[in-house]
Amino acid sequence: MLKASQRGNAMPPSPIRKLVPFAEAAKKRGIKVHHLNIGQPDIETPPSILDAVRNAPIKVLAYSHSAGNESYRKKLVQYYSKNGIDIDYNDIIITAGGSEAIVFGLMACLDSGDEIIIPEPFYANYNGFAVMAGIKIVPITSHIENGFALPPISEFEALITPRTKAILICNPNNPTGYLYSRNEMEQLEDICLRKNLFLFSDEAYREFCYEGEYTSAMHLKKIPDQVVLMDTVSKRYSACGARIGAFITRNKDVYAAALKIAQARLSPPGLAQILGEAAVDLPDNYFDSPKAAYLSRRNTLVARLNAMEGVFCPTPGGAFYVIARLPIDDGDRFCQWLLEEFHHNNETLMLAPASGFYETKGLGKNEVRLAYVINETDIHAAMDCLEIALRTYPGSTLKNG
């Protein structure tokens, strides 16, 4: 049989999805599984933005402009302006989710064999996009002890080679929830300026910041031509399935290259662009409710985790994830055990082993990522399970475990 390409083989399987068969088997045994493993919000998609699609007078669902409908891009200029980001509609390319925006950035700015520095733990799918683009991810380790703050800039400098073309951050961060401070963003600005690097900024969780000031890479004044913003409506409006994002840069050369990539695939999803455009007209207080819900859940989750013996969970400033250190030998084994062998009152929980978010082998072995995308009653039930599980898990590292 003809085999897939080496590139196809090198594509990493999703570290989050590999436990799915065990969860399905648990459910078949009648066990309720609390899903803290994926970033699929339970918040309702605003009905008005779905209605905009329902009421659109479409006769022929035609190709849109390759950069997305002009009316949508012009609306987005208003949205970004409200967020202190001053761009022109011709700086925007509408994409099939944030995913396509990331691929456009890697393809338009880096050649095969080039390197990109990313603080780890990082969003695991960056690995897949890097394989597709033939580029090398150079990780720089951030640490749970200081809540996954930006590593010292000297460590970035030490990793820069002639092939280094960009630094990529996710802010607020998936999987750590860390919110980069103004000072940290300016340190990144400074090194990108000195070393002539692109700063890629994945800002999928912009709306969900709980304390401190939010600084977009687009707020940085000294490197206007070096910033590429990757954005998406997925989490912002709880519309992950729409697959609508945006690639944004003021660099005209990079924009022109990305637009040619966009033209090759003709246009972004048409129906969902209507949804995205309508979302810009949601009232300014729309985010108050989901943000309050996430904040309350975060507080509950972090408090419950830190109250458990041997558990440490920093309080993150944004997004809807936390990474916790557990008193366990191996997160992959523990998460599988939770699904295969454990239950408490016929309930268990599904977590994402943090190892999949680290590029450096061996790191994150006793860490897990938890997404607080379920209601607080269920968070409490899940934490009840976890508390008991940590006492009974055979690989526990607690003294009396």
Next chain:
Amino acid sequence: MLKASQRGNAMPPSPIRKLVPFAEAAKKRGIKVHHLNIGQPDIETPPSILDAVRNAPIKVLAYSHSAGNESYRKKLVQYYSKNGIDIDYNDIIITAGGSEAIVFGLMACLDSGDEIIIPEPFYANYNGFAVMAGIKIVPITSHIENGFALPPISEFEALITPRTKAILICNPNNPTGYLYSRNEMEQLEDICLRKNLFLFSDEAYREFCYEGEYTSAMHLKKIPDQVVLMDTVSKRYSACGARIGAFITRNKDVYAAALKIAQARLSPPGLAQILGEAAVDLPDNYFDSPKAAYLSRRNTLVARLNAMEGVFCPTPGGAFYVIARLPIDDGDRFCQWLLEEFHHNNETLMLAPASGFYETKGLGKNEVRLAYVINETDIHAAMDCLEIALRTYPGSTLKNG
């Protein structure tokens, strides 16, 4: 200023879109432009499939399965079965248009530096996808004299190197409209079998065949593991803007690789999957009306073209394109002149120079592609313009031009 990557620079601009500014300027001067340049059908999108989206009871527009909704894939099995294609729903990955299916195929089956043989003239965006995947397109010239039939297999054999991994065809063909015969398909089957190559088949225009038997690459019995089908609902249901296609293969190794690529980008467009699923339930006679419209237009267009002095246009068996040879010095110059300097009763027409569909430099210089996606009254008006234009164009090669 930081520059785009070499890859970004190497991305070819769309040969069809480069004339757009001249068309826009003509319209500003009050001239009506008949668009025969792009494959955007004027046929109405079936209202019932748009209604399926409108009536979908969505609370949270969540990620779908990375391979697409299982219910949709199972429906598609029925659709393909009606077309004599026997596949399982686990052979299908729903994609963002046919474009993403092509990218998945190139990435999953070819490595950087590998080669793919494609009969030219071919769909120009294959060039862009090849640049993204770092692969080399090896063209094999088909000729207008025999209606762009499959070149002799001996010519394919002569081009095969150790890096050749696949042959790609588009059937029925864009831009030529050529419909490959059963015998030609079996010749391709035979060489792929002997040389151990993938056969990629872009079948976007499957429903629009006007004479002769349609043979899908999936009908070939001897190379089940070597065929990759790239498909889309764009033209089939006049729903180009939906961006819903399919990557289909019975090769489990290739499928697994493509699924990992699909997982990296999470899921295909969600709203449009509902549309695609509903389309499978359209009555079997749905295609009668658009197909009759296209056939009648084709006959009108081909007759009008061949009635003009010095024009030759073969009668293609499928899709909704023809390539015509005109008595002109240079198709790019002529098409621009039509928009910039010509009008007849304040009307002109926009065509696609065929040079952009040939990989071999210098070929197709006196050829243009015409898409019959406008009504017959407008086709006649456009042909009236063309007939006069060919007599007045300064670069005419007619003796008394």
